[in-house]
Amino acid sequence: MDISLKNVEYRYQADSPFERLAITDVSIDIPSGTYLAVIGHTGSGKSTVLQHLNALLKPTKGSVVIGSREIKAGRKEKNLKGVREKVGIVFQFPEHQLFEETVEKDIMFGPMNFGVSERQARERARAAISLVGLPEEILEKSPFDLSGGQMRRVAIAGVLAMEPEVIVLDEPTAGLDPRGRKEIMDLFYTLHKKRNLSTVLVTHSMEDAARYADEIIVMHQGKVFTKGSPEHIFSNPKALIELGLDVPEVVGLQLKIEEAFGTKFKKISLSEEELAEMVARFLEGGGTK
Amino acid sequence: MMEKMIIGRYVPGESILHKMDPRSKLIIVFLFVCVVFIANNALTYGVLAAYTFLMVGMSKIPPRFLYGGLKPVLLLVLFTFLLHIFLTKEGELVFELGWLKVYEEGIRQGIFISLRFLLLILITSLLTLTTTPIEITDGLETLLNPLKKVKFPVHELALMMSISLRFIPTLMQETDKIMKAQTARGVEYNSGPIKERIKAIVPLLIPLFISSFKRAEELAVAMEARGYKGGEGRTKYRQLTWGLPDTTMILFLGAVTFLLILLRG
Numbered sequence: 232m233d234i235s236l237k238n239v240e241y242r243y244q245a246d247s248p249f250e251r252l253a254i255t256d257v258s259i260d261i262p263s264g265t266y267l268a269v270i271g272h273t274g275s276g277k278s279t280v281l282q283h284l285n286a287l288l289k290p291t292k293g294s295v296v297i298g299s300r301e302i303k304a305g306r307k308e309k310n311l312k313g314v315r316e317k318v319g320i321v322f323q324f325p326e327h328q329l330f331e332e333t334v335e336k337d338i339m340f341g342p343m344n345f346g347v348s349e350r351q352a353r354e355r356a357r358a359a360i361s362l363v364g365l366p367e368e369i370l371e372k373s374p375f376d377l378s379g380g381q382m383r384r385v386a387i388a389g390v391l392a393m394e395p396e397v398i399v400l401d402e403p404t405a406g407l408d409p410r411g412r413k414e415i416m417d418l419f420y421t422l423h424k425k426r427n428l429s430t431v432l433v434t435h436s437m438e439d440a441a442r443y444a445d446e447i448i449v450m451h452q453g454k455v456f457t458k459g460s461p462e463h464i465f466s467n468p469k470a471l472i473e474l475g476l477d478v479p480e481v482v483g484l485q486l487k488i489e490e491a492f493g494t495k496f497k498k499i500s501l502s503e504e505e506l507a508e509m510v511a512r513f514l515e516g517g518g519t520k
Numbered sequence: 521m522m523e524k525m526i527i528g529r530y531v532p533g534e535s536i537l538h539k540m541d542p543r544s545k546l547i548i549v550f551l552f553v554c555v556v557f558i559a560n561n562a563l564t565y566g567v568l569a570a571y572t573f574l575m576v577g578m579s580k581i582p583p584r585f586l587y588g589g590l591k592p593v594l595l596l597v598l599f600t601f602l603l604h605i606f607l608t609k610e611g612e613l614v615f616e617l618g619w620l621k622v623y624e625e626g627i628r629q630g631i632f633i634s635l636r637f638l639l640l641i642l643i644t645s646l647l648t649l650t651t652t653p654i655e656i657t658d659g660l661e662t663l664l665n666p667l668k669k670v671k672f673p674v675h676e677l678a679l680m681m682s683i684s685l686r687f688i689p690t691l692m693q694e695t696d697k698i699m700k701a702q703t704a705r706g707v708e709y710n711s712g713p714i715k716e717r718i719k720a721i722v723p724l725l726i727p728l729f730i731s732s733f734k735r736a737e738e739l740a741v742a743m744e745a746r747g748y749k750g751g752e753g754r755t756k757y758r759q760l761t762w763g764l765p766d767t768t769m770i771l772f773l774g775a776v777t778f779l780l781i782l783l784r785g
Contacts, residue, residue, distance in 0.1 A: 246584065246585070246588070247588065248581070248582060248585055282700065287700050287704060315703065318704075322700070322704070325701065327727055328702060329727065330722065330723045330726035340723070341706055344707060345706045390705070
């Protein structure tokens with residue numbers, strides 16, 4: 232399913248003393264099957280953009296097209312369930328949305344809201360819980376008896392069980408330990424590939440953006456600052472640093488090596504392996520250009 | 521949706537009302553609550569309304585914002601109005617529709633009581649809109665200080681108040697966040713049949729309760745970690761200063777009260 236934002240503007244609390252312009256003139260295209268990462272400083276409008284992707288917020292100017300549905304500024308929109316079924320959002324700290332008596336019921340909650348039968352929802356819950364790497368016994372437990380990391384996984388399972396075509400992730404690994412972090416990011420990436428989903432990842436982690444995304448959008452002060460492939464975005468680290476952002480560690484290392492040897496490699500490497508190989512080749516060549 | 525609520529909310533500003541001492545504002549609100557009951561005819565209610573709107577004007581808070589925020593409360597006012605219309609059975613019969621009988625006194629009472637209600641809400645909202653929670657609490661604590669002699673826990677009460685006021689916006693934000701998360705999971709809060717909407721409250725309330733308890737616990741730990749042990753021997757960073765506007769405003773309300781007593785029927 233394709234999503235595109237056209238010249239979207241959003242003001243929080245329009246017409247009140249608290250009015251605040253969050254984003255202006257944001258145009259983004261997310262063709263089906265893309266893995267898009269949105270990076271930017273706190274308050275750059277990332278989360279506001281994200282909430283437009285399934286009509287949780289309606290633009291105050293411009294329009295959002297989600298699949299065959301167009302959401303335009305200034306128009307009353309009814310019946311947005313169809314949109315929300317296809318676009319699943321994993322919010323920051325999704326464990327705060329858990330409420331049912333058992334994990335199973337909580338995971339079934341989403342699918343059943345969208346009219347999936349109880350039997351099917353139960354099957355989906357079973358499938359989703361093993362997807363997120365938890366044992367099936369946990370389905371009978373209360374979500375509030377679980378550890379923080381387990382709760383996070385259960386909440387994610389609740390979104391996956393809706394079987395959306397687009398998954399939107401708002402810092403899904405914030406507050407997790409490094410291993411849990413990697414497991415969850417890998418899970419989303421495998422799903423992205425296997426089910427041919429579109430994935431939108433809002434993140435602070437340049438590493439994640441570099442590792443998984445096909446395309447990166449840099450937001451700054453409510454606007455799209457630049458967009459492009461990870462190689463393109465990280466090949467200009469100065470611009471990012473000026474925005475208060477960082478480059479992935481590998482890129483930082485490459486820059487330091489280049490400086491130390493007074494050379495410039497052909498391209499920006501996004502993984503340790505790639506960099507190692509480039510450096511090896513460079514040294515074999517005698518350490519000169 | 522939640523962002524429109526103005527109950528307990530402070531709007532920064534530079535108006536006279538903003539600059540007044542919280543104590544004088546509290547006294548005025550308290551007096552106003554009593555004075556409201558003096559009015560008993562159209563003229564006196566007119567005076568009260570004029571006073572209230574003068575205050576709203578002086579606060580420099582955009583009326584449109586005030587109206588938007590008070591919308592949910594207006595429903596309550598309307599309910600009071602209808603209750604009076606249907607339940608008061610005094611005076612001339614104005615009209616009847618089957619079992620429904622509306623009397624003259626009912627309409628009179630309905631209008632007056634709902635007006636009284638509305639003015640009270642406006643004045644008290646002005647207090648919270650122009651005074652930061654911390655100022656209100658400080659003011660209240662000083663005003664209630666004499667009660668300490670009879671072992672009334674003034675400091676604890678003030679602290680409780682400031683904590684609850686402080687957390688209203690946080691709770692609103694949290695509500696908004698959870699509503700969005702559940703909406704994304706297919707719950708509909710703004711449309712659909714009433715029965716479904718009522719059912720939709722459970723997935724909202726349970727997470728809210730849980731996070732509130734958690735937050736309360738964290739706050740308690742944080743307070744203890746910083747050595748909080750009650751009001752004994754605690755000094756204040758902010759000093760309250762009583763100025764000319766404060767005396768003037770109280771005298772002004774006194775004059776209005778006098779006028780009301782003269783005009784009352």
